Amino acid sequence: MPDRYAVIGHPIAHSKSPLIHGLFAQATGQDMVYEAIDGGGEPGGFARALTAFRAEGGRGMNVTLPFKLQALAAATEASDDARLAGAANALRFEGDRIEAQNFDGSGLVRDMTHNLGLPLAGKSVLLLGAGGATRGALLPLARAGVARLVLANRTAAKAADLVREVAPHLGGCVVEGGGFADLGGGEAFDVVINATSSSLSGEAPAVPASAFAAAALAYDMVYGKGLTPFLKAAQAAGASRMADGVGMLVEQAAEAFAWWRGVRPDTRDVLARLTVPLV
Numbered sequence: 329m330p331d332r333y334a335v336i337g338h339p340i341a342h343s344k345s346p347l348i349h350g351l352f353a354q355a356t357g358q359d360m361v362y363e364a365i366d367g368g369g370e371p372g373g374f375a376r377a378l379t380a381f382r383a384e385g386g387r388g389m390n391v392t393l394p395f396k397l398q399a400l401a402a403a404t405e406a407s408d409d410a411r412l413a414g415a416a417n418a419l420r421f422e423g424d425r426i427e428a429q430n431f432d433g434s435g436l437v438r439d440m441t442h443n444l445g446l447p448l449a450g451k452s453v454l455l456l457g458a459g460g461a462t463r464g465a466l467l468p469l470a471r472a473g474v475a476r477l478v479l480a481n482r483t484a485a486k487a488a489d490l491v492r493e494v495a496p497h498l499g500g501c502v503v504e505g506g507g508f509a510d511l512g513g514g515e516a517f518d519v520v521i522n523a524t525s526s527s528l529s530g531e532a533p534a535v536p537a538s539a540f541a542a543a544a545l546a547y548d549m550v551y552g553k554g555l556t557p558f559l560k561a562a563q564a565a566g567a568s569r570m571a572d573g574v575g576m577l578v579e580q581a582a583e584a585f586a587w588w589r590g591v592r593p594d595t596r597d598v599l600a601r602l603t604v605p606l607v
Contacts, residue, residue, distance in 0.1 A: 331360040332385055333588065336377055337392035340366045344602060345390050348581045351601075352593040360387075360589070367395055374398045382421050388588045389419045390581070396430075396460065403428035412497055413464035418584040429587060432461065433468030435580025436549070436573075440519070441472065443575045443599065446545055448519070449473030456480055456533045456558075457523035458487040458505070461549055465523060466494050470501040478517070479505035480535070482524075508534040516542035520567070522558040523549050532557035540565035549573040555606045574602050 335345035341364070349362040365381065367374040374395045381389065391399040396415035400406060403416060406428040410416045416428035440446045453474050455462050458481035469477060477498070481487035484507030491505035514536075520543050526533050527550040535558075540546060546562030551574040555563070559570045578595050586592035 329385075331358075331387045332381075333360055333362045333388050333390075334365045334381060334386060335362075335390040335392060336365040336367045336374065336381075336395055338367050338369055338373070338394060340364045340392070343392065344577065345392075345581060348578060348598055348602075349390075349585060351598050352582065352585045355597070356585075356589070356591050356593050358589050358591070365389075375402065378402060378419075382426075387421060388584070390584055391417050391419060400428050402426055408497075409433060409464070409467055412467050412494060413460065415460050415464065417464075417580065418587065420588060429584070430464050431580040431583035431587075432464040432576070433466070434583050435578075436465055436521075436547075436576045437468045437472045438579040438583070439571075439573075439575030440545065440547065443579070443595075444545065444569070444571055446519070446569075450475045451518040451544075452476040452478070453519045453521065454478050454480060454511075454517040454535075454539055455521050455523055456508075456535060458483070458490045459523070461523035463490065463494070465521070466498060466503070470498040470503075474501055476502045477504070479503070480508050480511055480533075481505070482508060482534075484510065511536050511539055514538045516540070519543060519545045519547065520562065521547045521549065522556075525550075527553055527556035527558055530557060532561050535561065537561070537565035540567040543567040543569075545569045545571060547571050547573070549576060551577055552602075552604050554604055559606060570606055572604070572606065574604070575599060578602065 399416040410430040420427040487505035546567040
C-alpha cells in the first residue's frame with residue numbers, strides 16, 4: 329500500500345499541492361498518494377478530518393487557509409519556525425506524535441537565493457504586512473543573513489507589536505516596524521516583499537516609489553496573477569527584477585516532501601510547468 333499524504337483547507341479545489349507532490353513522487357520514485365481534503369467551514373471540521381486521516385494511516389499533511397493556526401494547536405511538537413509564525417503549514421504523524429513545521433519562509437528564501445540567484449546576506453529587506461505570511465518569513469530571512477528587516481503595515485501599531493515580539497529571536501538582524509506613512513523619507517531597500525493580500529483584490533500597498541528605487545528584487549507572495557499592481561508599481565519605480573510567489577509555493581512543498589520522505593526533489597520542471605509570465 330502506498331503511503332498517504334494530503335493537503336487540507338477550505339476551500340481546497342484550487343490547490344496545486346496534489347499536482348506538485350504527484351510530480352515530486354513520480355520524479356523521485358516514492359510510493360505514495362496525495363489527496364486534497366476539504367475541512368469544511370463548520371466548527372470542528374479540521375479536527376475531525378485530522379483524526380480520521382490519521383486513523384486511516386495518513387503519514388503527513390500540508391495545511392492551508394484557514395487551518396494553519398489550528399494545525400499548530402493540534403501538534404505535540406513544533407519547530408521554531410512554526411512557533412514564531414504562530415501557524416503550521418505541514419504536519420507529520422509518528423505514532424501518537426503530531427509534529428508541526430512551517431516551511432513558507434524557508435520556501436521563500438530558497439526561491440530567492442537558489443532559483444532567482446539573489447544572495448540575501450547583508451541585504452536590507454522591506455516586508456509589507458504584519459500578518460501570518462510576514463511572521464512566517466522573518467526567522468528564515470534572518471537565518472539567511474539579512475542585515476535589516478523593516479516591517480510596514482497599514483496599521484502601524486500591529487507592525488510595531490510584531491517587532492517587539494520577534495526581535496529577541498532574530499539574532500543580529502536589525503528589525504523595525506511601522507506604518508506605510510513611515511516610508512515617506514525616501515529610503516530605498518535591496519528587496520521589497522509584498523506579504524499582504526492586496527494583489528488578490530487588484531490593489532497595491534501604499535508604498536512610495538523611493539522604496540523600490542534601488543531594489544534588486546520586488547517579490548509578490550501572490551502567484552499566478554501576472555504583473556500585479558504591486559509589481560507594476562515596482563517596475564515603474566525602477567526595481568531591477570520582479571517575481572511572484574510561485575517559486576515560494578513550489579519550494580515550500582519541496583521542503584515538506586523532503587521532511588516526509590527523506591529526499592529533496594528537483595523543483596525545476598514543476599516550476600516551469602506552473603510559472604505564469606509576468607505580463
